[in-house]
Amino acid sequence: MTPDLPEPPYYAVIFTSQRKAVQDGYADTAERMVALAAAQHGYLGAESTRGADGLGITVSYWRTPEDIARWRRDTEHQAARDTGRARWYERYTLRVARVERAYAWERSDGTQDPQT
């Protein structure tokens, strides 16, 4: 049984970042932002990972572009982004994309391609 997925269309914010070696305060702020985002209107979920080389990808999912814009205006979120640029990141790219199709597979589904 595959995990529940929201029905497209919905929106993805793809945030790719290269961290600096400096860590001070990052983990606490990141954890706080995850909790704060999850409480926002239109939030559908997020997936995040970072490799040993400091390259991270976080994708958050939202019902509408207006939900993304509202979260972007959140003052605590704005302050965290400012700190990120001042302290934690070497570079990042942010993309807003409209999810048009989604498929999930898990082992108990068998080995067939879920898209066929």
Next chain:
Amino acid sequence: MTPDLPEPPYYAVIFTSQRKAVQDGYADTAERMVALAAAQHGYLGAESTRGADGLGITVSYWRTPEDIARWRRDTEHQAARDTGRARWYERYTLRVARVERAYAWERSDGTQDPQT
């Protein structure tokens, strides 16, 4: 100076996967698929990372949905996906999304929000 970004709209394939502990052949196939994808028509780039917990996110970027469909039909790519389900993955989710906006920032740009 921020890295070059293609002008939206273009398309993103967001592939989130949970790996099993078993590694046999995975790295070689993954490397081969990266090289093969890069040679496809309409390929714009990709970003990939995996954390110590086995959760990975790969986002590849394409000019059109037709380019994505063509890459999906590639027989060597199909065989690699079959092997992935048989051997390497516990679960995965794949989303196709239309990139509508994109921003990049790097340290030498200064600390201002690149979206303002």
